[in-house]
Amino acid sequence: MKPKLSIWLALLISFILVVFGLVYGDVSGYADERAxxxxxxxxxxxxxxxxxxxxxxxxxxxxxxxxxxxxxxEVAALRxxxxxxxxxxxxxxxxxxxxxxxxxxxxxVIAKLNAIPNVAQSGRDAQYLAMxxxxxxxxxxxxxxxxxxxxxxxxxxKLNTPALGNVARFxxxxxxxxxx
Numbered sequence: 001m002k003p004k005l006s007i008w009l010a011l012l013i014s015f016i017l018v019v020f021g022l023v024y025g026d027v028s029g030y031a032d033e034r035a036x037x038x039x040x041x042x043x044x045x046x047x048x049x050x051x052x053x054x055x056x057x058x059x060x061x062x063x064x065x066x067x068x069x070x071x072x073x074e075v076a077a078l079r080x081x082x083x084x085x086x087x088x089x090x091x092x093x094x095x096x097x098x099x100x101x102x103x104x105x106x107x108x109v110i111a112k113l114n115a116i117p118n119v120a121q122s123g124r125d126a127q128y129l130a131m132x133x134x135x136x137x138x139x140x141x142x143x144x145x146x147x148x149x150x151x152x153x154x155x156x157x158k159l160n161t162p163a164l165g166n167v168a169r170f171x172x173x174x175x176x177x178x179x180x
Contacts, residue, residue, distance in 0.1 A: 023167055030159060030168035037155050037176050040148045041092075047148045047179060050139050051085055051099055057136040058082035058102050064125055064132075065109050068116050078105040092177040106136055145179060152176035 041047050059082045065075045081102045085095065110133055113119045120126055156175045159165045169175075 026164050027168050027171045027173060030173040033155055034173060034176065037151045040151055047144045050142045050144050051095060054099065054102060054136055054139045055082040055085035057132050058106050061106060061109055061132050064128060065113055068113060068119055074105060074108050074112065078109050081105055092179050096179055149178050152178050
């Protein structure tokens with residue numbers, strides 16, 4: 001003879017299973033969407049990759065600058081900022097501040113180099129500086145900045161919806177940090 005469950009116990013078990021399914025689906029859906037936004041940040045050709053390219057251009061500029069500006073403090077500051085940008089584990093705010101400092105230092109060193117007659121006379125260095133400047137500016141205008149911020153903003157708005165967003169946040173789905 002089979003043991004019988006009461007109807008209320010069967011309904012309770014069914015209700016628990018339905019609630020678990022809804023919560024699990026909600027949280028995993030939000031986690032997947034957050035992973036897509038994170039891919040725009042850390043993936044191949046993502047925002048951090050573009051920032052890394054700009055830091056590499058800054059380091060390449062340091063190589064040229066050290067041939068003409070030995071022991072210059074602005075070149076040292078550019079090198080330090082570029083190396084800091086390539087370090088892992090920084091918040092997006094810190095990366096944005098470092099990138100702004102890199103841009104200022106890069107333009108300052110370029111201006112110093114362009115003021116030196118030897119640089120303009122050296123066809124190789126002048127051409128390399130022009131190429132580095134164009135590359136640095138191109139990556140500074142890359143569409144990944146706007147694409148990431150747009151995706152992060154859309155995700156954060158969706159995460160702020162009542163009920164489903166609250167459940168996802170309760171179970172650990174965090175909003176995305178904007179790059180600003």
